[in-house]
Amino acid sequence: MVFSSLLFLFRFLPAVLLVYYIVPRRLRNFVLLLFSLGFYAWGEPIYIILMLASILISYTSGILIDKFKQAEKMQEARITLIVACVASLSLLAFFKYAGFVVETVNSLTGVSISMLHIALPIGISFYTFQTLSYTIDVYRGEAAVQKNLISFGTYVTMFPQLIAGPIVQYKTIDAQLRTRRETTEQFAGGIHRFMIGLGKKVLIANNVGALWNTIQAFAYSEVPVxxxxxxxxxxxxxxxxxxxxxxxxxxxxxHMFGFRFLENFNYPYISKSITEFWRRWHISLSTWFREYVYIPMGGNRVNKWRHIRNILIVWLLTGIWHGASWNFLIWGVYYGVLLLAEKFIIGKYLKKVPALFQHIYCMFFVMLGWHLFVFDHMAQGIEFLKSLFGLYGQGLLNRETVYLLYNNAVLLILCILGCTRLPQNIGKWISVKLAEKEILLAVVRNMFYVGVFLLSVAWLVDATFNPFLYFRF
Known part of the structure; x- marks a missing residue:
């Protein structure tokens, strides 16, 4: 089940909201837990067992770590932490990487180990990192132990962020799990934010994705640059x-359920460097690796060579986290090398060139990075790379290029504008202009959100293309 589906919009979400606000406050976490498990089971019922195992491992480990720390038995607490981390990572490694390891061993050695053909549990990378962060933070003393299994299960399984993030650290919502107070204003803000996301997904992402699929299906040796x-x-x-x-x-x-999750994106495509891009893109993942891998290894508080090592390790792991394929590993190393180049070689020169050229530089390498990211098969990726730089001698454009531009010009312009703060600034400008006309402002604002919703639903009625790209990670 995906958020941008008629089933979710008209059945699941109304049902969970109705039950959530009818029951007494003390039962609301339990309602969220049950509906979240149902949400996950809709797509992969068998893997609920895996998720419950992950929850029990981290919940029990947190209690044991806290008990050992109170008894000043730090060695036992450390051993418990290690066991919990190894257990959680082993589950992730087996289900996500076992097939890749077997395939790699077969290709390198010529042996014929049988492939496991294990389906990847949806969202396992996200909820594993959440449980790891909880256990580590309890050990560090940065999060209070959660002794209520229902509340802890709600944290891990919460359907709004279960499948594809953002990665929510327990310490950021600990108090909200216990003492949140839902308000009408927050609920309304949640609806508005949800509608913006729905419109971005259905009206923009799906349509521009269809354009990519069209071009991806061409013979690359004949595709103009x-x-x-x-x-x-x-x-x-x-x-x-x-x-x-x-x-x-x-x-x-x-927001609709009283929670405030941290932002995950901050207009990454307006960046002027790769360093800035990764401060703005998938912020929750970058934060996780910084707090639980980079800083524990010494971060930048070590000598130059260890600092380089730390950056490369983090980006190697970032690439591997995204998927069990060589292209993701190369993608991670690619960004590690770029970030090192900016930090130690070109960064000081980059700041001296005009902002426009900084932006062009950044987006050129970001786009090449997405080229590495999208092609699981390296041979296919190399073929498309040749097309990008005209190595087939295929020319700059042809009639089909003009046709594609003509038919998708409005969509591409909307994409460019949507990557900037312009839409937000226009909204603020309208709010200022109508500040003294509260009724008119409310009418204009609600008409906009209703319009986005109706257009999205109309598109979904006949849609056959509605994936979420990050579900596979």
Whole structure:
């Protein structure tokens, strides 16, 4: 089940909201837990067992760690932490990477180990990182132990952010699990945020994704250079609007239930460097790796070579986290090398060139990064790379290029504008202009959100293309 589906919009969400607000406050976490398990079971019922195992491992480990710390038995607490982390990571490694390891061993050694053919549990990378952060923070003393299994299970399984993030650290919502107070204003803000995400997903991401799929289906040796770049730009827009839309809807849903999740995107495509881009893209993942991998290894408080090692390790793990394929590993190393280059070589020179050229530089390498990201098969990726740079001698454009531009010009312009703060600034300008006309402002604002919702529903009625790209991670 996905947020941008008629089933979710007209059946699941109304049902959970109705039950949630009818029951006494003390039962609301339990309602969220039950509906969240049902939400997950809709797609993969068998893997609820895996999720429950992960919950029990982290819940029990947190209690034991807290008990050992209170008894000043730090060695036992440390051993418990290690066992919990190894157990959680082992589950992730087996279900996500076992097939890749077997395939790699077979190709390198010539042996014929049988493939496991294990389906990847949806969202396992996200909820595993959440349970890990809880256990580590309890050990560090940065989070209070949660002794209520229902509340802890609600934290891990909460359907707004279960499938594709953002990665919510327990310490950021500990108090909310216990003492949140839902308000009409927060609920209304949640609806507005959800509608923005729904519109981004259905009206923009899905349509620009269809353009990418069209170009991706061409014979790459015959694709003109400009057509190839239009295709890569389409995927660049698709992955941003798709993933940021999911985060918008997750944050909006959180507001409806009284939770405040941290932001996950901050206009990454306006960045002027790769360093800035990764401060703005998938913020919850970058924060997780910084707090639980980079800083514990010493961060930048070590000598130069260890600092380089730390950055490369973090980005190697970031690539692997995204998927069990060589292209993700290379993608992670690619960004590690770029960040090192900016930090130690070109960063001081980059700041001296005009802002426009800084932005062009950043987006050029970001788009090449998405090229690495999208092609699971390296041979296919190399073929498309040749098309991007005209290595087949196929020319700059043809009639089909003009046709694609003509038919998708409005969509691409909307994508470009939607990546900037312009829509937000227009909204603020309208709010200021109508500040003294509260009724008119409310009418205009609600007409906008209702219009987005109706257009999205109309599109979904006949839609056959409605994926969420980050579900597979």
């Amino acid at each position: 400009l057509t190839a770049w239009i295709g890569l730009a389409a995927y660049t827009f698709q992955i941003y609007f798709d993933f940021s839309a999911y985060s918008d809807m997750a944050i909006g849903l959180g």
